[in-house]
Amino acid sequence: MESEPLNKIIVIGGGLAGCEAAWQAAGEGAEVLLYEMKPQRFSPAHNSSNLGELVCSNSLRGTGMNNAVGCLKEELRRCASLFMEAADATAVPAGGALAVDREAFSAYLTGKIEAHPRITLVRDEVTAIPAEGTVIIASGPLTSEALSADIARRAGGEHLYFYDAIAPIVEADSIDFSKAWRASRYGKGGDDYVNCPLTREEYFAFIEALKGAQKVPARDFEKMIHFEGCMPIEEMAERGEMTPAFGPMKPVGLADPRTGREPFAVVQLRQDDRHATLYNIVGFQTKLTYPEQRRIFTAIPGLENARFARLGSVHRNTFLNAPTCLTRSLQLKSDPRIFFAGQITGVEGYVESAAIGFLAGLFAPRTLRNETLPHPPLTTALGALQSHLADSSPENFQPMNVNYGLFPPLEGRKMKRADRRLAMAERALADLESWRKNLDL
Structure with missing residues (x-):
């Protein structure tokens, strides 16, 4: 130049x-x-x-x-x-x-x-x-x-460097609303979020799947250092099986309208475009391989037939x-x-x-x-x-x-x-x- x-x-x-x-x-x-x-x-x-x-x-x-x-x-x-x-x-x-x-x-x-x-x-x-x-x-x-x-x-x-991960985006009309429902925590903000409930058994099966899933490897000369505010969901699971349940999957303030009770855990999706055709999975930054993402995330109740407009990925951040x-x-x-x-x-x-x-x-x-x-x-x-x-x-x-x-x-x-x-x-x-x-x- x-x-x-x-x-x-x-x-x-x-x-x-x-x-x-x-x-x-x-x-x-x-x-x-x-x-x-x-x-x-x-x-x-x-x-x-x-x-x-x-x-x-x-x-x-x-x-x-x-x-x-x-x-x-x-x-x-x-x-x-x-x-x-x-x-x-x-x-x-x-x-x-x-x-x-x-x-x-x-x-x-x-x-x-x-x-x-x-x-x-x-x-x-x-x-x-x-x-x-x-x-x-x-x-x-x-x-x-x-x-x-x-x-x-x-x-x-x-x-210095750390790794930053990106969350998947799901097409709204592929979500099963016979299982999922729209609501914000404690009713604040109307029905801006889509909520997918998990029972105790479903939650722990999900955690085990995350822990055993194949991940995109780092290059040999790079050490994985994640920024705490953008921790991949599978890294949370590795830190403790209840860590996601107290993080992005916490059910507090989200009563399932079918039961009137809070589920054991919840996966939330947030509107990603003006026309509400796309939703991203909140807190689900990931470095899982693409096939593993499709396998594990479609096991979430309500996302069995999910179509992904974008899958998660991982990249190096330099500062x-x-x-x-x-x-x-x-x-x-x-x-x-x-x-x-x-x-x-x-x-x-x-x-x-x-x-x-x-x-x-x-x-x-x-x-x-x-x-x-x-x-x-x-x-x-x-x-x-x-x-x-x-x-x-x-x-x-x-x-x-x-x-x-x-x-x-x-x-x-x-x-x-x-x-x-x-x-x-x-x-x-x-x-x-x-x-x-x-x-x-």
């Missing part, structure tokens, strides 16, 4: 973080070149040529302020995030969560990026970091080998040891003209990736103009994520979802957990407003 003029910002990667970074940088007046290797080349987990393709799930998680990701989404929404604009425009029913029609979502992002007068979308693979200019690397957890090698060389050490090699402004310490954004920095989750893209999209153009940019307050979700990347122990650094444990504690009287979380959210949004006004966002 030829070098570009120094007054432009190059963004590498058209995922959630790259699109958000490009959008914010262009909003700051920068001329942006956004490089995306699709459709010339696809990663092992992608198949759409659109930008911002969602792979693991269509859920952006909870909307309530009792969950830190709900607070983060509201912060991004108030900061005119393109990611949140697209999510709100393409939302589908999901109870207390924000879920999107994944195809409509990525199409929305692609259309907005292509139409922006200061963003030039280049469909080409970048195999090395450009030698000149301001660069934002948002190549994601599936960065190509060539670019990954160049990043590792410049960052001064090997990448930097951010406290070691990145500044608080997301710049590479060894070369400050290079910024990083998204999951490759060591955050986990769609919303978190977009949030770091948002920050990089502000930091890069203002640094290019030699302006001092105040960092988001640590009391905000944005500031808490930034602090995770900058202040964590390098020896124990691991990818992290946003959570209230990253926020500074509240001062004053003791509060119940739910009240404390809501108070932290109120503080976050109040402090965000002061920061926004200072930045004229």
Whole structure:
């Protein structure tokens, strides 16, 4: 790739973080070149040529302020995030969560990026970091080998890594509703989820099948390290036969209308598209082989005749040891003209990736103009994520979802957990407003 003029910002990667970074940088007046290797080349987990393709799930998680990701989404929404604009425009029913029609979502992002007068979308693979200019690397957890090698060389050490697994998607009209029923836990959110009940005998037979099933092996030189928030269902079973029953298969708050009682365990499916024709199996990320997935998952009551629009898969996720090699402004310490954004920095989750893209999209153009940019307050979700990347122990650094444990504690009287979380959210949004006004966002 030829070098570009120094007054432009190059963004590498058209995922959630790259699109958000490009959008914010262009909003700051920068001329942006956004490089995306699709459709010339696809990663092992992608198949759409659109930008911002969602792979693991269509859920952006909870909307309530009792969950830190709900607070983060509201912060991004108030900061005119393109990611949140697209999510709100393409939302589908999901109870207390924000879920999107994944195809409509990525199409929305692609259309907005292509139409922006200061963003030039280049469909080409970048195999090395450009030698000149301001660069934002948002190549994601599936960065190509060539670019990954160049990043590792410049960052001064090997990448850390973990494995991320994808849940299967089932066609809605292949679900047997003589056994399954629609409901949300405790009746909250109406009938947004499909529930497949298991008796005690069916549950333990399912667990034994998982434990004995054939899995996709890792390559010889790679060690399996799973992110705890995306643990494959078969790994849960290996940890303990009741682990899934206390995790994604817990029946609490889901009474079977045929019996009026909670079953021993439940498999839940969540709407995956706007028209409710596809449902993904909640919490069933997996690295089982395709034949084993079909054999074992069709043994679940209600899914005996299931047609799979997509089976689960496993892929390697790569991330930097951010406290070691990145500044608080997301710049590479060894070369400050290079910024990083998204999951490759060591955050986990769609919303978190977009949030770091948002920050990089502000930091890069203002640094290019030699302006001092105040960092988001640590009391905000944005500031808490930034602090995770900058202040964590390098020896124990691991990818992290946003959570209230990253926020500074509240001062004053003791509060119940739910009240404390809501108070932290109120503080976050109040402090965000002061920061926004200072930045004229």
